[in-house]
Amino acid sequence: MTGTNKVILRLVLLLVIIGAITAFYILDLGQYLSLAELREQQQALAAYRQENFLQLFLICFAVYVTVTALSLPGATIMTLSVGAIFGFGWGLVIASFASTLGATLAFLIARFFLHDWVQNKFSDRLKKFNERFQKDGPFYLLTLRLVPLFPFFVVNLAMSLTKIKAFTFYWVSQLGMLAGTAVYVNAGTQLASIESTADIFSTRLLLSFTLLGTFPLIAKAILSVLENRRALKGWQKPKNFDRNLVVIGAGSAGLVSAYIAAATKAKVTLVEANAMGGDCLNTGCVPSKALINVARQVKQRNTAGMGLPAVATEVNFPEVMAHVQQVIKNIEPHDSVERYTELGVDVVAGYARIISPWEVEIDTDSGKQTLTTKAIIVATGGKPLVPNIPGIDQVNVLTSDSLWAVQQLPKRLLVMGGGPIGCELAQAFQQLGSAVTQVEMSERLLAKEDTEVSELLAEHMLAEGIDLRLQHRVVGFTGTQSEGTAQLEILDHDGEVVGKDEVSFDAVLVAVGRKANLTGFGLEELGIETTQILPSNEFMQTSVPTIYAAGDVTGPYQFTHTASHQAWYASVNALFSPLKRFKADYRVIPWATFTQPEIATVGMNEQMARAAGIDYEVTRYGIDDLDRAIADNQAYGFVKVLTKPGKDSILGVTIAGPKAGDLIAEFVLAMKYNLGLNKILGTIHIYPTMSEANKYVAGNWRRANAPEGALRWVERFHTWRRG
Template sequence: MTVSSDTRADARSRVLQRLNRPSGPSRQREDDRVWDVLVVGCGTAGLVAAKTAARMGAHVLVVESGRLGGDCLFTGCVPSKTLLAAARSGADFDTAMDRVRDTVTAIAPDDDQESLEATGAVVRPGRVRFTGPGEADVSGRTARFLQAVIATGASPALPPIEGLADADPLTSETVWDLAELPSRLTVLGGGPIGCELAQAFAGLGSTVTLVEVESRLLGAEDPDAAAVVADALVADGVDVRLGQAATRVDATGVTLADGSTVAHDRVLVALGRTPRTGDLDLDRVGVETDERGFVVVDETLRSSNPRILAAGDVTGGPQFTHVAGVHGSTAGSNAALGLKRSVTDVVPRVTYTHPEVAAVGAPTHDLPSGWRTLTTRHAEVDRAVAEGETAGFSRLVVDRRGRIRGGTVVGPRAGESLGEVSLAVSQGVKISGLAGVIHPYPTYNDGIWSATTDDLRRTLEGAVVSRALKGASRGRRLWLRARDRVSDR
């Protein structure tokens, strides 16, 4: 008899429930319980992992040392996007920070303890140290488990720059505690966080200097996209210093490698992230980490210890909330039901400057042999012309077989347009497939569509195809004339 995977999953869920069911007239002591799934950390990845596992019938213990909701809600995407929107609307600093607090308050119930416990999960404050196979210390209490999901996330890194630690540096976590707008702000780092916060604070009235050691901003993105963002920052009043490293920092300024100094009231560091794994004692349970401390996982998010999975930023993969959510769902179901679901490598990303930079899939530069790019400048997109937003572009990466393998969109709300490209990449859509989809007019998505239709038009206008089409047209014309002569007899 063939047993379906769903039947096996249901059976395992029932067995797990029986193993943890209190026996006898007295309630089983919590310290004696063996949890089906222990979730360590309750940001996006931990929340989704816990809810997923609990809804599948597993008995789940969640341990969080801080606030439920994690970086995204309190110090990441939610406050930063609110601040950017407030700055673009012309709000002053106090109004902008009020909007940030109001937005966090409005969204927080989605991630609170009540919503988590409604799924059946148990939430316990504390810190976790793994002590042995299937055991962990939770702030002095022993928790035994069958499977565990590490979702402790990552924190802003503070590099060993002379004087930095004593200069009271701001990070993407602490900037939200500011009580007043810095008159002069130096931002170290030209990645997405540095660019976004530099533009936001410039819009709020700070004199902002952005320092980046590389020769361009947004090193992971299309060079043309990085140039558009650099021009936008300069237009907004940001002093962009490229190819410069900070060698010393104090409370009043930054010294750069060329000997020049930048005076400031505060310095904000946006130079990468470091994992929160140092206090977990992972070596005691055979969990491998890389040289930076991130947990090494396979495509199913299992670590070198098959009883322990990891999800979200702590894995060292793309540091995005949407990735953490998918990781949480995958790890939660794999831990609860013994599945082997894997995570996709098609990960869209957006830098929320104005204009936005949105990208997915294969990079648009350093292409493999036979691959090419299709580009529509937004000066040729009517919606962009109408709104005076012509600095951007839409660019697709196409392989030898005509399949769309990646793309970059630069423009207002480019992240909204990227969903179409992400779908095309994940499903292996060809140029002709996307070109055959009717798009509403006028929209910024015309840029993506035009890139495909223009390419097909150029193909049709090529010498070989053109001769073939002309031959087919001549043949049809002769056939129609012959048919008409026959019908006239």
């Protein structure tokens, strides 16, 4: 059906419905759906039934369906009527099927008019709700139908806005309304004793139905318990436990998990086979940002401007790497064994292996020990992915893990990968003095960001001298550990090979992604599914309910801050389930890439919104116009905000420019607590600071959405005041 035809059909149907409802009230048809009228006509209708049973049956059925479908008052009297006229058996058949059919028609009518509009307008907020309702919708509907306190026409309308299937709505409604319908039909057979419809339900009966309405939820809880028991079947549960929680891995997720357990006075053991702090401290965020800081200072010294001459700076690379290691050592105490021991965590250096849903075997230098525990959190992180390319084992391959042991600056560095890690390190090594060639298979860098962000970054990297090879793929290596050559294939827009090339290098940095650390922890032996990640549900539980996961090992985000975020949910749920559980909340997740320009994003960018079919408006502010950026000689980049059409509600923000990772925090707070751009515009920002960019982009939105009609009246008011 075309859009025009759909609009016409909606208009015609709306006119028919309005006409029917108008006729109902103008003709005062409601007078025939009253308790007094039913009493007066009961004997006549009973006599008519004796002569014309089928005809009266069909008439009652049709009227009942119409009244229910149009949500007209009188459904209760109709239920009493069929009981009074046809008796309990046939009356229940008419009332049950007619009410359900009418409710389904009301559901379909409301869905036809409202469903698409609601789903499109609130798609971002309804995404999680739709996913949950897809799974548990019938339980919720059955609960509402079993409790007479909920008006059924409201239930029909509410359900029409969800994605529940019409057939599911029908059969659940048929089942859920049966008990209440039976009460009314039975009351109809005793019509003489009823003074008002309030006499039908006593307080005790209402309470009984309310309790009955909780049955689906109780059943769901019972099913959850049974599923857990089935998952744990075949394992002997200990009578007592040594620990409340054992955490495997002392990276960001593991440290936060252990900290929360200790803070809540639980007995917790944290097991780490390598260095405390995990990748972030030892091979990831901390060393890379220390290196980037040195590289930026080198670039500033080598660049003339602002009345300062360029000063050729020769990098002492061993000292640079010593500085990086010193930064790690300075931060180490934050993640040290001593600190966590003082916090109340039992820290064990060793290799952990899960041998049952409640047991962890730890292999230490002094031998093996086995701990029983109520719950386990797997926070084993991830590691760089090294593709199996012919000849790669013969050349000098570096990863974000092994890079930090290098003591000689590669004269020619080949970087594989155009993601955040590849771009950050490619730019840093170019600034430090390496001749960098960066190879990326796709058409642009940072494929998850908007195209204009990728183009701005590529422009800066090319200007710095990086040999950027987009739409190139490494297919082989030749050479030795001291010098090598990479064979490349050149790709077109469809990924087809259109040519060949080669690049010589002294070292190759592989930054094409990461993979979860899944093996060696006993997961396979327990039958836990492990593919590319360790799957977990919204409570961070794996398929074995006593075992939880957090951080890079489970995804979907591979950021230190999201690992900490997940750790809160994993630890609290592990410690307090089933008394209290929390679903992990991923609604507002920010991330940043620490290149020049720095790039930060929260929520949706344009390509995400288009892929999700979400309508949006874009408001921009160019940082090249910002006073502080001009004063700091960093006048480049932009702030881009996506909002709901005509509203200041923020869907997402992308900032590309200096201090983007710091500037994004204001928008993260705004999105978390549903503050719009008007609130940001009304907040005082210090002058001159970079943070004013956030206020100015809000001001641009306000000007673009100025109430022109109201302003014309204000203009007339001012004209009048001038006389």
